[in-house]
Structure formats: structure tokens, C-alpha cells
Amino acid sequence: MISFLLKRLALVIPALLGVSLLSFALIHLIPGDPVTIMVGERGLTPQRHAEMLHQLGLDKPLWQQFVMYDWNALHGNLGTSIFTRTPVMHDFLQRFPATVELSLAAILFAILIGLPAGVLAAVKRGSWIDHTVMTASLTGYSMPIFWWGLLLILLFSVQLGWTPVSGRLSPEFWITPHTGFMLIDTLRAGDYDAFKDALKHLILPAIVLGTIPLAVIARMTRSSMLEVLGEDYVRTARAKGASPWRVILVHALRNALIPVVTVTGLQVGVMLAGAILTETIFSWPGIGQWMVQAINQRDYPVVQGGILLISSVIILVNLLVDLTYGLINPRIRHTR
Amino acid sequence: MRKSIAALALGASLAAFSLPALAAKTLVYCSEGNPNGFQPALYTDGTTFDASSRTIYDRLVEFKPGSTEIVPGLATSWDVSADGKTYTFHLRRGVKFQTNYGFTPTRDFDADDVLFTFNRMLDKNNPYHMVSGGTYDYFDGMDMPKMIKEIKKVDPYTVQFILNVPNAPFLANMAMDFASIDSAQYADKLAKENKKQDLDLKPIGTGPFELVAYQPDSMIRYKAFAQYWRGKAAIDNLVFAITPNASVRWAKLRAGECQIMAYPNPTDIAAMKADKAIKVESKPGLNVGYLAFNTEKKPFDNLDVRKALYMAINKKSIVDAIFQGTGTVAVNPMPPTIWSYNKAIKDYSYDPAEAKKLLAKAGYPNGFETDLWAMPVSRPYNPDARRMAVMIQSDWAKIGVKAKIVTYEWGEYLKRLGQAEHQTALMGWTGDNGDPDNFLNTLLGCAGVHTTQNIAEWCYQPFQKLTTEAQQTSDVAKRTKLYEQAQEVFHQQVPWVPIDYSTDFMPMSTKVHGYKIQPTGVHVFYGVSLQ
Numbered sequence: 001m002i003s004f005l006l007k008r009l010a011l012v013i014p015a016l017l018g019v020s021l022l023s024f025a026l027i028h029l030i031p032g033d034p035v036t037i038m039v040g041e042r043g044l045t046p047q048r049h050a051e052m053l054h055q056l057g058l059d060k061p062l063w064q065q066f067v068m069y070d071w072n073a074l075h076g077n078l079g080t081s082i083f084t085r086t087p088v089m090h091d092f093l094q095r096f097p098a099t100v101e102l103s104l105a106a107i108l109f110a111i112l113i114g115l116p117a118g119v120l121a122a123v124k125r126g127s128w129i130d131h132t133v134m135t136a137s138l139t140g141y142s143m144p145i146f147w148w149g150l151l152l153i154l155l156f157s158v159q160l161g162w163t164p165v166s167g168r169l170s171p172e173f174w175i176t177p178h179t180g181f182m183l184i185d186t187l188r189a190g191d192y193d194a195f196k197d198a199l200k201h202l203i204l205p206a207i208v209l210g211t212i213p214l215a216v217i218a219r220m221t222r223s224s225m226l227e228v229l230g231e232d233y234v235r236t237a238r239a240k241g242a243s244p245w246r247v248i249l250v251h252a253l254r255n256a257l258i259p260v261v262t263v264t265g266l267q268v269g270v271m272l273a274g275a276i277l278t279e280t281i282f283s284w285p286g287i288g289q290w291m292v293q294a295i296n297q298r299d300y301p302v303v304q305g306g307i308l309l310i311s312s313v314i315i316l317v318n319l320l321v322d323l324t325y326g327l328i329n330p331r332i333r334h335t336r
Numbered sequence: 337m338r339k340s341i342a343a344l345a346l347g348a349s350l351a352a353f354s355l356p357a358l359a360a361k362t363l364v365y366c367s368e369g370n371p372n373g374f375q376p377a378l379y380t381d382g383t384t385f386d387a388s389s390r391t392i393y394d395r396l397v398e399f400k401p402g403s404t405e406i407v408p409g410l411a412t413s414w415d416v417s418a419d420g421k422t423y424t425f426h427l428r429r430g431v432k433f434q435t436n437y438g439f440t441p442t443r444d445f446d447a448d449d450v451l452f453t454f455n456r457m458l459d460k461n462n463p464y465h466m467v468s469g470g471t472y473d474y475f476d477g478m479d480m481p482k483m484i485k486e487i488k489k490v491d492p493y494t495v496q497f498i499l500n501v502p503n504a505p506f507l508a509n510m511a512m513d514f515a516s517i518d519s520a521q522y523a524d525k526l527a528k529e530n531k532k533q534d535l536d537l538k539p540i541g542t543g544p545f546e547l548v549a550y551q552p553d554s555m556i557r558y559k560a561f562a563q564y565w566r567g568k569a570a571i572d573n574l575v576f577a578i579t580p581n582a583s584v585r586w587a588k589l590r591a592g593e594c595q596i597m598a599y600p601n602p603t604d605i606a607a608m609k610a611d612k613a614i615k616v617e618s619k620p621g622l623n624v625g626y627l628a629f630n631t632e633k634k635p636f637d638n639l640d641v642r643k644a645l646y647m648a649i650n651k652k653s654i655v656d657a658i659f660q661g662t663g664t665v666a667v668n669p670m671p672p673t674i675w676s677y678n679k680a681i682k683d684y685s686y687d688p689a690e691a692k693k694l695l696a697k698a699g700y701p702n703g704f705e706t707d708l709w710a711m712p713v714s715r716p717y718n719p720d721a722r723r724m725a726v727m728i729q730s731d732w733a734k735i736g737v738k739a740k741i742v743t744y745e746w747g748e749y750l751k752r753l754g755q756a757e758h759q760t761a762l763m764g765w766t767g768d769n770g771d772p773d774n775f776l777n778t779l780l781g782c783a784g785v786h787t788t789q790n791i792a793e794w795c796y797q798p799f800q801k802l803t804t805e806a807q808q809t810s811d812v813a814k815r816t817k818l819y820e821q822a823q824e825v826f827h828q829q830v831p832w833v834p835i836d837y838s839t840d841f842m843p844m845s846t847k848v849h850g851y852k853i854q855p856t857g858v859h860v861f862y863g864v865s866l867q
Contacts, residue, residue, distance in 0.1 A: 032747025036754075036788075046754075052471070083372045085469050094552065153587050165588040167554060171364055171575045283579045285553030293369065293580075298747060 008319055015315055016308070020073065023307035024066050027300055033058060034082050034298040056082060058300070073308065079301030081294075088305035092287065096309075097180025098168065099279070099286030103271050105202050106210035111264065114214040118221025118260075122229065123248060133222070137215035145274055149208045149281035156204060166283040168201050169194065205282040209274050213267040220263045224256040231255075258325060265321030269314045360572035361866045363848070365859070366585040366594040367576040370552050373468070375536035376513040377457055380473050385513040386598075386859045387556055387576060392434070393516035393541035396425050396450065397507060401863060402852035404622065404674065404770020406507055410445060410517055410542065416810050420502030425450070427493040432563040433519045434546045436538055441521055445542055447489040452520035454487050454497075463527060468536045474514040478768070502808040504815060508769035513858070517542065544569045544862035553578055570850070570865035589614065589843060595866065596844035596851065598859060602662050602719060608843045615848075620673050621840045622855040624666050624775070625717035625764035627708075627728065627833040628792040633759055635704060642830040643684070644694035645760075648735045650686045654727045655836045658720050662841065666834035668823045670775035673837075673855050674767070675812075676819035681827050692735045703736025709753070709761035710743045716838050716857070717764030724762060724835070754788045763791055766857055772819045777803045780831065792831035799825045 035052045053059045060068075072079065078088035114137075121133040157165040164170060168182050173194040175185050183202070186195040228234060229252055237251045238244075272288075279288035287306060294302035367386065372379045376389035389395075398409040411425035431445035456464040457472040458481060475481070483503055488496040499506065509515065522540045526532050539547055542565065545558035556576040560569040577594050579585045585597040586604050590611065600608065600616075608616050629636040629645070636642060651665045667683045695703060710725035711718060718724060722743065729739045739760070744752060753761060767774050777783075782800050784790030799822055806818035826832075840853050847867040854860055 030745065032745045032751070034747070036747040036750045048476070055469070055471070084370075085373070091552070150583055150587075153584065158587050158590050161591065165591050165593050166579055166584050167577060167593075170593075171362065171555065171557075171577065281581055281584060283553070283577070283581070283584060285551065285578075289553050289580065 005323070008322055012315055012319065016312060017070075019311040019315075020070055020304075020308050021066070023304050023311075024069060027298075027303050028062060030298075032298055034300060037298050069304065073305075078305035078308070081302050082299050083297055088301050091290065091302070092305065092309050094180070095285060095287045095290050098182075098284060099272070099275055099288060101181045101183065102202065102205055102209060102278070102284055102286060103268070103275065105206035106271060107213060107264070107267070109206050109210040110214035110217055110267070114217030115221055115260070118218040119225055119248065119253065121218070121222045122225035125226065130222075133218055137218045140211045140215035141219075143211060145208060145212075145277040146281060148211065149204070149278060152204050152208060153281070162200075163204050164197075164201050166201075166281070168198060168285060170197050170201075173197055205278050205284055208281070209271060209278045212274060213264070213271060216263055216267060216270075217260060220260050221256065224259045225252060228252045228256045261321060261324055265317055265324075268317045272310055272314065361570070362573040362575060363571045363596070363861060363864060363866055364575045364577050364594040365861065366579045366588050366597040367556075367859075368578075368582075368585070368598045369580055370578060371550075371556070373536060374539040374547060374550075375468065375518075376516045377453075377472055377475065378468055378536065380477075382857050388539065389513035389516040389543075390858050390860050391543060391545040391558055391574065392539050392547055393518075393543045394431075395511055395515045395517060396427075397511045399511050399770065399854065399856060401860065402619070402854065404508075404767075404855050406511055409511070410450075414507070416507075420504070420808060420810050421499045423497045423499070423506060424490070425495045425497070427495065428565065429493060431542050431565045433522070433542055434540050434561050436540060436546075438534070438538065439519075439522050439525060439540060441519060441540075443521060445517070445519075446492045447495045448492075448520040449517050450495045451487055451489055452523055453516070453518045454484070456518070457481075457514070458484060458487070464523060464532060464535070467532045472514065474512065474768075478509055478512070478514075480509065502810070504807055504810045505769065505771040505773040508771040508774075512769050545574055564862075566862070569862050571861070574861055586843070589845065592845070595848050596842065596864075598842075600841050600843050602660060602841075605662060605841055605843075613846055614843055615846050617842045617844065617851065617853055618662075618839050619853040619855065620664070620671060621716055621838045622671060622673055622767035622770060622857065623717040623765060623838055624669060624671055624834055625663075625715075625724075625762070625836045625838065626666070626669070627835060628761050628763055629831060630756060630759050630761070630791070630793050631831055632756060632793040635698065635700065636759065638698050639830065640694045640698035641700065644691040644698065644735065645732065645737065646691075646830050646833045647684050647687045647694070648691040648737070649728055649731050649833055649835075651683075651833070651835055652686070654724055657727065658718070658724055659836065659838060663836045663838040666837050669780060669826055669832060669834055670767075670772055670823075671837040674770060674772055674775070676772045676816040678820040678823040680820075681823060688731075688734050695735060695737075700736075703732075703738065705738045705740070706759045707742045708732075708739040709749070709758045710741055711746070711762055712743050712749060713746045715764055716766060716840070717836065718762060719838075721762045750788045753791050754786065756786055756791075756793050758791070761791055768856065770855060772815075773803065773807055776819060776822050776826075777807060780826065794829075794831040796825070796829060796831075799829070 035049055076089060080087055081091065117133045121130040124130055153165055156163045169175065173191065175189050175191065175194055177185055178188060179185055182198040183195065186198050234247060234252050237247045275286060275288035276292055279286045280292055287310065291306045294306060369383045371384040371387035372381065373384060374388045374392065376385055376393065395409050396411040397406050400407045410428050410431060412428050413426045415424045427447060433441040433445060435441065455462050457475045459465060483499055483506065484497060485500045486498045488498065490496055518535065519540050523535050526534050544561055544564045546561045548557040548559055550556045555578060558574040560572050562568050579588060582599060582601045586600060588594045589597045605616060608614050629642050631637055655663050655665050667681055668678055670677060695701065708725050708729060711721040714720065725741045729741060732739050765775065765779055778789055780790055780794055780799065781803060782795035785793050785795050802818050802822040802825065806815045809815050842851065842853050844851060849865045849867065851864045
């Protein structure tokens, strides 16, 4: 297990280096420099332009900028935002808990609904339940996030007034962030009205962000279950007279879960990408919204730092997924 | 290590923003994005000005609410010397600065504060010059370092600005956001404590609202400054709910989560007007959208060609299609909201037959090929440049001119325009200070050639002579006459096709009273009350 862990960890370093190179190359390949964007139609003499580029260190050769960047990144310094002049790392840490909170809620929603739906569809194969689950998951998977979000807002917030439109907490509440997780912070403060308010704010964005993972999980669970249900050991269990639900939940599901865990892990990456749209629609102060603004403004340090940090998180999650396999399925733990 | 303003303000605000205060009147404004900071001198964007200069700060002179007329601010009056080079400001007495947890002012606003504010930007050796990056783009962009020779404190309540050459728009510049007055006493204290950057992070001004807390991407909280010299604001708390998506802002307004919103989608205006709980205020903007000919390049150096292309464009149908009733057809290179707008000028009529004749006269009976640049971004003066370009393209095709539409990413677009790579290009301008000079000289003056400002690359002496003379005269009647003449010269020479003046819209709850749309585009909440 330890050598397995070490091997997986060793793979992380080239992956991170690759990501930093890619993000660096990408942002410099896109035309347009931050200085012209900063000034807009307000005109700029060539000498002032050069002066500003120099101040920002953008006039150095690319390779020098890259080496400097990686060197600083290794020391935890990801540079300073060109526009707000605050350290990138600081801004990331300030926003990251909001994204984590939203993603956790979304994945929880996706698993709680997707898993039973998939199991049910597999067990009742060919029935109306199966058809409903399959159609709904296909629809969910193809739903454009932007449109889906606005639709829910119009229905539940504007028409019915059940949920707030956007944000994390209504202006009348005032909670000092300790952890950055609004649900925890409101409880810590002992303000139950604020907790309820925060929870209400979380519902719609979590549904929107969780929809695609939900669809993927449901379909994956279904096909994986179908495969397992035909295996000999399931038939054996049945023959031994175990109750049908015991067979399904204990014998079959445990084995069917392995591919589902993989897919769920991969959905974390998809979700961070989806968070960019979801957070913009719901004015959710997480890293998604932060990145959108940075890309629009060509805020190089923020975009580079953001991509690097987000990639690191995805790489870490994949590592965790690999390790989880071992827990579910001892066979993987023991192979080499 | 810089400390987060949010974290600092958060702790502080707990005491300030206790629950009983919530029974008080709170106005929630759905804003469009994060400010870049809270020191207006360092930035150039309207979002930052809304959150800083228009809430926390005051200036020596101000624009009268809802207009570009200059009225007294922290200066009660001013005199201009006969040679037009010395501006003497008489300062208001008894003006209080705000308080925060690190600073309690012991004196009122006076000349030292004015000197500190401007010397920080002007003097490269000022201890504060390089703080927070030390970029003063607007101050530099308005040519202030070249314009100002010296700033003198005559007595504690009199300050003199001595200019190198007479410059009439100077007074209007003093009402601009970058000229917001800081507290010198606060700056001194922070310098002693070696916390200079706090001046920009934890702002103190004389303005109507005090900053309570800022949470990026989420909210900015203010409370009314009780000792504000014009009188405490009618609302007790002001909250900016940061909401980047226009459709979501509209949803929040409808759901009552905010009472007033910024930048509506033009397509939503009709629905907003139909909603009984909502009123939509509107006002012609301080802007112009135009098509510029690169007059340095053939065949656009030929007046007949420019005129022909002008007359071939059906402006009315373009403005109707793009703005759907939210814009008007432009005639002059500046909007009618500015004084000295020449009403006597009659636009060239849409006349493809006459245009064809002019082209033939210029030696292009079968037309020619050109490029037509379209901006990639949406701006108030042009929400959909791509579509506008397509319509112009089809109008020109009718007289045999084949235009190829070219577009680049915004930064690249600006850069290439500055290098005069284009033949014809769509562009526009939102005014800074309501002075005609800010349109005529900035956009069409010789100094702007080969920058992103004069993209017609048009340096025409008879025009330049008029605008220079107007700039150096402080007599408004005389200036008006000169600018009217300059607009005639523009009309005869056709360096641009002025296309539209857009309208600013501000949807709000019917409970909001007293909100005035500012022509300069900033959002001002002093004077607003809630029912």
C-alpha cells in the first residue's frame, strides 16, 4: 500500500509541472496584454505602455517569466493580481471554501439521488421506472448550465419566492467568517436564522451544479449494476435464499460501486469547470467567478495561479479516488 | 504582507452593524462587479468609482446631480486669473473626515488635504507616490502632470493651482473621480506607523458614506456618515450586492432582494416597464458611437469618398435595430447633453444614389474593397458592434463597396487601432467630465493621432486651431462659439460617421425616491430615500 501511495505521489510532480507550463503558455498565446485592457479606449502613448509593461514585469523574455513564476510558486508565492494588487494565494484561499461548500453540496445531491435512481433502474430494467430514469438523466446531462440556472431562479425565486435569487447570505445577516464555510460559520455563531438563510441560498446552485454529475452517476450505477447482477456470485447468493434487497444492496452494490467511485471522482473536475458558470449565475463568491473575471481582464497572475491551484486540487482528488478503490476492493490494494 | 481589507473590516463591523441597525433603512444596490480597490486615484473603471469616489469621498468641485454643470464641493468658490493660468479655490470650513478603528481625526478638512491629495499623484518624490503600485492612469491620461506647474497653499483655506498654459477644462477635471480628496492627517499617521497602504485599503473621506466591510464577489457594506457636511444621507445603510449577470440582477430586483440595479439588458427594458412594482428611469448618456475612417490611408484621404460612404449608411435603421428604442441617431461628434452642442447642423441624408455619384466623381465608379473593424465587446455606445458592422456592410454593398468585417480580442483590437492598421473601424467614447474638449480635442485632436483616441488619424489644422483656442479661454460664451464652429468643420470634413447616442437606464423599485442618473455614468446614492 505504501509503495503504491509513493508511486502515485511521484506522478503528481510532472503533472503539476505540465499544468504550470500549459497554463503559462496558454495565457501568453491569447492575444492582448493586460495594460491595453486596463486602459481601454482611454488611449495610451507607446512609451507609457512600455513603462507599464515594465512595472508589471511583462517585458521580460517568456522563459524568464516562466522560470521566475515556477520558482516563486514553489515558495508559495503565486504573484499579485494586476488589478487589485492583492496576493493570488490570499484571494484563492478567501474564495476556495465557498466553492468547496457548493461542490460538496452538489455532489451530495448527485449521489443521494443518482445512486438509488441507478440501482432502481437496473433492478426494474425495462420498466417505466427505468425509462424515466434514463430519459431524465439524458436530459439532465444535456442541460446548458446557464439556462438551467436561470430557469430555476425564475421559477423558485421570482415566481414562488421559496429560495433567494443569488449570493450566500442575505444582507441582514452578518457572520464573521472563521472557516469560510457558511453553514459551519453560521452554526458557530449560534445564529440559526442565518443558518437557515445560508442553507436556502445553497439549494439552487447545488442542484444546478449537481445535475450533470447526478446524470452521470445514475447511468453509471445502472450499467454497472446490470453487469454485476448477472454474475455467478449474485446468483449463488440468491440461491442461498438471501432476501432480494439484501442481495442487491450487499452483494451486488458493493462490487458495482467501483466504477461509480471512479466516475464520481472524475466528476469533481467537471464540477470545478461547471462551478465557473454556476457561480457566475448565482453570484456565488467562489473561485469560478474569480477566474471568469480574471480571464476577462487578462489578469495573468490570477489566471495562472488559479489554474495551477485548481489543477492541484483535481490531481489530489484523483489520488484520493485511487486510494478509495483499495478500501472498497481489496483486490486492487494487493496487486503490486 | 498585506492584510485583507475584508478581514479587517469584518471584525470591525460586528460592533457597527448590530441588529437594531437593521430596522433602519437599508438600500440594496445590485452592482455588476468587484471594485478594484477603494482609492479612486489609482483606477480608471466606473465600478471602482461607484464604490469609492461617489460614496466615500468628495472633491473640490462637483457635477450638479444629474448634470455636468460644475457646482461647489469642498471648495465654496474659485477665481481664475486674467491670464487663465491660476485657479484659486476657497475651501469650505467645518468639513469633517470619517472615523475608523485606527484613526480619529482631530482637525477638519483644510488646504493640507488638497495639497497631499494632488502632490501624491504629481510629485514622484512624494512618500506616497509609489504606494499601492503608484499608477495614476486617469490623472496622467488627462495630462495633469504636464498641465500643473505648482500647487500653493495660500492660507489654511485657500489653495492655488498654477498651470503652465491656460486650460479651461481644468475646472471640470477637478470634479472627476481621481481628484477625490484624502485626509493628510490620516496619511501622516499611517506613514508613522509604517502602514501607508492602509490609506488605500481602509479609506477615509469626507463623503456621505463610510465603508463598513467588503467581501469580494459578495457584498460591500456602507453606513451613512452622520457628520456629513451636506447632512446625513436619508438612508442609514447602503449595500452593494455584487451580481455579475444582468438577468440575475433583474431577478433579484423583482424578488425584492435589491431595490435598484445597474446595467440592465436592453432586451429586458420592456418587461421592466410593464412591471408595476418597478420604475425605469432613463436619460441620454454622455457618449457617442461612431465609425471612423482612417484618413491617412487611401481612398479615405478623399473627402468625396468619405462623404459617399457616409451617405450610403442608413443610420436610422441601424440605431433602431441595435438599440430597439434605447438610442438616438447621432449627428455631431459629441452628444446633445453637453453644452455648445451645435443644433444648427443638419445631418447628411441617407441617399445611396447621391453616394454612388460621389464615388464616381472620386474615381471609384465601381466601388472598392475595404475592411471594417468591429469591436468584440459590448459598450453602452455600441452593445452589438458585430451586428452594426454587418448592417453597414450591406449598405455599402449597395454602392459597390465591399467591406470585409475584421475583429480581434479587445486588447488586441485597441493595440492595432493605436497602430492605425485599420481602414475603417467602429468605436465610441463615454465622456469623463462633460466638457466639449473631452470629446472634440481628445478624440479628434492632433495629439491623439496614432493612439487609441484619434482613430480617424485626423490632424486637421483649421479644426485644431479652434479647439486649442477654446481650451485656452475661460470665457464660456466664447468657448461655446468656438466649439460650434469646430463641429461645423467636422461636419464638412467627415472624418467619422457619428452613429448613435445611447440612453442610460436605471430600473428600481417604486419605493426608491430621488435617484438621479448621472451623465458621467457613475452611480450616486446620496439624496436617495426609501419609502
